[in-house]
Amino acid sequence: SATVVLHSIKSDWGKKRRGVKRFVLAAYWAFSEVVLAQEHGSQRLVALKCIPKKALRGKEAAVENEIAVLKKIQHENIVALEDIYESPTHLYLTMQLVTGGELFDRIIERGYYTEKDASQLIRQVLEAVNYLHELGIVHRDLKPENLLYATPFEDAKIMITDFGLSKIEADGIMSTACGTPGYVAPEILEQKPYGKAVDSWALGVISYILLCGYPPFYDENDSELFNQILKAEYEFDSPYWDDISESAKDFIRHLLERDAEKRFSCEQALQHPWISGDTALEKDIHGSVCEQIQKNFARSQWKVRRKVLQLLFHICGFNFGEFDEFK
Template sequence: MAGGREESVNGSWKKQVDDIRKIFEFKEILGTGAFSEVVLAQEKATGEMYAVKCIPKKALRGKESGIENEIAVLRKIKHENIVALEDIYESPTHLYLIMQLVSGGELFDRIVERGFYTEQDASALIKPVLDAVNYLHSLGIVHRDLKPENLLYYNPHEESKIMISDFGLSKMEGAANDIMSTACGTPGYVAPEVLAQKPYSKAVDCWSIGVIAYILLCGYPPFYDENDSKLFEQILRAEYEFDSPYWDDISDSAKDFISNLMQKDPEKRLTCEEALRHPWIAGDTALCKNIHESVSRQMKKNFAKAKWRQAFNATAVIRHMRRLQLGSSMDSSQHRKQNLTSMPGKSQSVDVSSVNRNDCSSEQHTRPSTVTTIITGSK
């Protein structure tokens, strides 16, 4: 990438610039967070497109360790199914994380738009996620916020690979006395030991993958209640079912795979490496029966019309790149629906110690959405 003077800061590196817009042409905002916004940007020297996370330094005061942790994690990672940190720039007022641009949209969006979807498809989706998280775990990195919203398609092509994003809550396992204990993540996907505020390990990611696999096969979450305390009680007890009729046509192998990931005792839970060897992933036990109608109907009922803002607006990327005519690769996406209000909702990650109930649209929902939030911590 072009431009900037590079220097080391606390073991990381940043390129010093007076004005980032001398290097990048900012296009449109893709999303906003509590302390930052993500902007679609084109590097002037190369014409390459990136997603730039813009963080005001004044918003970082007192939180420097958090962003340094995120940068340290991202700089350590290089995997084809993980969104890459390409560069870091620093101006007098801002920190800029130059991220690989992914433009294929979210996992649920793609499933809803399909006309044919099977257990085999779900297995094929989970396998690269397991592989990528297994890679993270081999490096001593725990993601801590795995959920469908953080699984994005690289491009709009039908055969596009899936990418894991958002490492804002990730943590590198450190010394023996540096034990993870902060309750962070998103309640519907968080492991019981996290809600119990007990010390936990990388096994929390395996639980989350089990929850994602569950939703991929039925379209609704395993834990659901409009009352926060009841929702937490269900998760703490690992209380979920394979309800009829939604699970009647799902294989016993798929249920066994999920049950071994959503095991209350983290010591008994499958690791990613073990899960990759499970017959539902490595064998031929995943069924090829079309379950699209039931799954997509439930996804639309349980994950649509939420009122919070998107963390990443892939539709804006596609629209803008079409307008700029930056390649024929986007042409195949023109038939895709762009009405985000009919697509799955978003969930946020904030602190369990001050959880507030969200007023989500749940009209005609067969099951209420699990949209409560938990606060992040430093550990």
């Protein structure tokens, strides 16, 4: 490990420096620009997002936008920005450390999973995204990979992360094409002005996946994939959807609504009986959902992430092996 000196900057990161903090770089997360860091002289751990200043040239506005978004946010289901630091060569964002792993990993490892579980997960995400929307923030890149658990324990909260594409709405509409292909809304593909409804669409895709284990829109050819999305062309295929309630399907139809004007907002989605009522079934769908997740979503990074989590437990003084459900 190495020690790096970081200068705290509370505002306008290019001009001001206040204080000094030391972090020990304990491990690199191979799948991103984030480092697991331990504050010098304490046991406190943070996630340290490292941005080379050379890479910032010409992209200052994008970084400033991400920082501005993160500074506005304080919600129990959103990974928090704790501080901003710099060294002579890098800008560092210290983020709340979440240790519970990714959404798919946890579903596979839990052994029992129902519609009700999916409903409770989606409710947490809806509440967080609705909070963002009330602040005038659109995430624009909601997907399962950006949903992490706060801790490894059974009652852990789900957390939204990665605000690199998020945007504060200036006038209620945006026009930049962005996002992840399988989760992008039709209006973005049509290069039309768009708003918060693109997040609702992405939540519809995520909800669909959580109930069957495969995406509503898929083709190895992006052009064909985009045609499916533009037509809102998807099915509730048998046998995978045979045991899923009509209420769940109705909920998804309202989010995967082709017309952004008619699509449910997060606030409306929170009032749907599948979220707020008792229409979500409690039949175990773990086997079928996990089989499809493992078929349709690459596990290439899962072992790497598990090793990093094991290292984190070691640093924290926990015995990773005690948590059998995470083996």
